[in-house]
Amino acid sequence: MSAIDQPDVITLPEDLRPRLERALAVWLPWQRWFGAKGRPVSAVELIQATELADERASGGPLGLLAVVTVHFADGAETERYLVPLGLRATLPDSLAGAVIAGFDGCVLYDATGDPELNALLLLLIGKSAQRGNVHFVPELSTGFAGASRRGLVGRPLGAEQSNTSVRFGDRYLLKLFRRATEGVNPDLAAHRALRRARSRHIATLLGAIEGELAGEPATFGMLQSFAANATEGWAMALASLRDLFAAPDAPAAAGADFAAEARRLGSAVAAVHADLARELGSSTLGVGELARLSQDLLRRLDFALSVVPDLAPYADPLRAAFLAVADLPAGVPVQRVHGDLHLGQVLRTPATWLVIDFEGEPAAPIAERIAPQSPLRDVAGMLRSFDYAAQHQLRLFTGSAAQLRRLADEWTRHNRDAFLAGYAEAAGADPAARQALLTAFELDKAVYEAVYETRNRPDWVDIPLRAVRRLVGQEVVR
Ligand SMILES: Nc1ncnc2c1ncn2[C@@H]1O[C@H](COP(=O)(O)OP(=O)(O)O)[C@@H](O)[C@H]1O
Numbered sequence: 001m002s003a004i005d006q007p008d009v010i011t012l013p014e015d016l017r018p019r020l021e022r023a024l025a026v027w028l029p030w031q032r033w034f035g036a037k038g039r040p041v042s043a044v045e046l047i048q049a050t051e052l053a054d055e056r057a058s059g060g061p062l063g064l065l066a067v068v069t070v071h072f073a074d075g076a077e078t079e080r081y082l083v084p085l086g087l088r089a090t091l092p093d094s095l096a097g098a099v100i101a102g103f104d105g106c107v108l109y110d111a112t113g114d115p116e117l118n119a120l121l122l123l124l125i126g127k128s129a130q131r132g133n134v135h136f137v138p139e140l141s142t143g144f145a146g147a148s149r150r151g152l153v154g155r156p157l158g159a160e161q162s163n164t165s166v167r168f169g170d171r172y173l174l175k176l177f178r179r180a181t182e183g184v185n186p187d188l189a190a191h192r193a194l195r196r197a198r199s200r201h202i203a204t205l206l207g208a209i210e211g212e213l214a215g216e217p218a219t220f221g222m223l224q225s226f227a228a229n230a231t232e233g234w235a236m237a238l239a240s241l242r243d244l245f246a247a248p249d250a251p252a253a254a255g256a257d258f259a260a261e262a263r264r265l266g267s268a269v270a271a272v273h274a275d276l277a278r279e280l281g282s283s284t285l286g287v288g289e290l291a292r293l294s295q296d297l298l299r300r301l302d303f304a305l306s307v308v309p310d311l312a313p314y315a316d317p318l319r320a321a322f323l324a325v326a327d328l329p330a331g332v333p334v335q336r337v338h339g340d341l342h343l344g345q346v347l348r349t350p351a352t353w354l355v356i357d358f359e360g361e362p363a364a365p366i367a368e369r370i371a372p373q374s375p376l377r378d379v380a381g382m383l384r385s386f387d388y389a390a391q392h393q394l395r396l397f398t399g400s401a402a403q404l405r406r407l408a409d410e411w412t413r414h415n416r417d418a419f420l421a422g423y424a425e426a427a428g429a430d431p432a433a434r435q436a437l438l439t440a441f442e443l444d445k446a447v448y449e450a451v452y453e454t455r456n457r458p459d460w461v462d463i464p465l466r467a468v469r470r471l472v473g474q475e476v477v478r
C-alpha cells in the first residue's frame with residue numbers, strides 16, 4: 001500500500017496525481033539539492049503527501065509535505081526526496097519563481113518559498129503537532145514552544161546547498177532534509193548529543209520534523225537557532241587570501257593573517273570531537289578493522305577512478321597509500337565524527353566557532369555516515385579546505401604571478417599548521433603524530449572531491465587533482 005492511501009494522509013484526486021508526478025519529473029532534476037544530476041529521470045512517484053493544515057486556520061494555501069521516489073531511465077537504484085509543495089488558486093508575484101506547474105484552476109509550487117507555509121511549519125513544531133505520521137517535535141527546555149513568533153517571516157537561504165534551509169529573521173533556521181532516508185538523520189542525532197553535552201560549538205537545537213518511511217523513523221527537518229552576525233569560515237578564509245594577494249609584500253599589515261582563527265577553529269573541532277565521544281562512545285580499531293578500512297578506501301578509489309579518468313595517473317601511489325593503512329599498528333581511536341568537515345561547515349560568531357551540518361558526505365548511506373570513524377577524517381577535511389580556499393582565490397586572479405602562487409601555498413601551510421596546533425592543544429594529542437593515516441584520509445577526501453567536482457562543478461576539479469599530485473609526491477610542474 002502506498003502511503004498516499006493511509007488515513008490522515010491527503011488523498012489527491014486520482015486525475016491530479018499523475019499530472020503532479022509528471023510535473024515533478026520535469027522540475028526536480030533542475031533543483032540544486034537533486035543529487036542525481038545528469039541521470040535522466042524516467043518517472044516520479046508520490047509515496048506520501050501529508051497535509052499541513054492548522055485546524056484553526058481557514059483559507060490560504062494548501063501545504064503538502066510530500067515524499068517522492070525518483071526512477072531513472074538507466075534502471076539504476078531509485079532515490080527518494082522530500083518535497084514541500086503548495087497549491088494556490090492564484091500565486092502572488094513573489095512566488096513566481098517557485099511555480100512547478102499549473103492545473104485546472106490552481107498552481108502547484110515549491111512551498112519552501114512561501115512565508116505563509118513556512119510559518120505554518122514553525123507553528124506546528126511549537127504546538128508539538130502531529131499530521132498523519134509526521135510529528136512536529138519541539139526540543140524541551142529551550143523555551144521554543146512558548147516563544148512568540150509574531151512578525152517572523154521565513155525565507156529560504158539563497159546559498160547553494162544539498163538541503164533547503166529556511167531562515168526566520170535572526171531567530172531560527174529550519175533545515176528541510178531533501179534526501180528522504182530511513183533512520184534518524186545524522187545531523188539531528190549529532191545535534192541532540194552535542195546539546196546534551198552543552199557544547200558551545202553548535203547552534204542551539206530547537207526542534208525537529210520527524211516522519212516515517214517504510215515503517216522506519218525518518219527525519220524531515222531540524223530547527224535551530226539562527227547564528228546572527230556570523231561569518232562562514234570559507235568567506236573569512238577567502239577574505240584573508242584576498243588581502244594577502246592585494247598586498248603580497250606586507251600580508252600581516254593587510255590583515256591577511258588567518259592563523260589565530262585557524263588555531264581557535266582547531267581547538268573548537270577538538271572540543272566537538274571530545275563531546276561526541278563522551279556522548280556517543282568511542283573505541284579503537286583492531287588489525288582486522290584496519291584491514292577493512294584499507295579495503296574501504298581502495299573501494300572508494302576504484303569508484304572514483306570510474307568517474308574521474310584524470311585520476312588514473314595517480315592510481316598506483318594512491319593504492320599504495322590506502323594499502324599501507326592495513327599495516328598500521330592496532331589501536332586507532334574511532335568515534336562519531338562530523339564526516340564532511342570543511343570551511344563551509346563552520347561559522348564564526350562574535351563569541352566562538354560553530355560547527356554545522358553533521359550530515360556527513362551526502363552521497364553515502366546513513367549507516368556508513370554514523371559508523372565510528374577516526375576523528376582524523378574531519379581533521380583531514382579541514383586541512384583540504386585550507387588548500388581549496390587558497391587555490392580557489394588564486395584562480396580568481398587571472399594570470400597569477402609566481403609570487404602569488406607561492407604565497408597561496410605558504411598561506412595554506414601556515415593555516416594548516418595553526419589548525420593542527422589548536423587541535424593538538426585542546427585534544428591533548430597531536431593529529432600529525434599519525435601522519436600516514438592523516439595523509440591517507442587527505443587523499444581519500446581529495447579523491448572524493450574529484451568525484452564531487454566532476455559531477456557538480458567541473459571547473460573546480462583541478463583543485464583536488466592538484467592536491468592528489470602533491471600528496472602522492474608528484475609535485476606540480478608550474
Ligand atoms: N544555525 C545557523 N545560523 C546561521 N546560519 C546557518 C546556520 N546553520 C547553517 N547556516 C547557513 O546555512 C548554510 C547551509 O547550511 P548547511 O547545514 O550546511 O546546509 P546543507 O546541508 O544544505 O549544506 C550554511 O552554509 C550556513 O551559511
Ligand SMILES: O=P(O)(O)O[C@H]1O[C@H](CO)[C@@H](O[C@H]2O[C@H](CO)[C@@H](O)[C@H](O)[C@H]2O)[C@H](O)[C@H]1O
Pocket residue numbers: 161162234340342343344345357360361362381384385386388389449452
Ligand atoms: O557542504 P556540503 O555538505 O554540500 O558538502 C559538499 O559540497 C562542498 C562544496 O560546497 C564540498 O566541499 C569542497 O568545496 C569547498 C568549497 O566550496 C571546500 O571548502 C572543501 O574543502 C571541498 O571539499 C564537499 O566536499 C561536499 O561534500
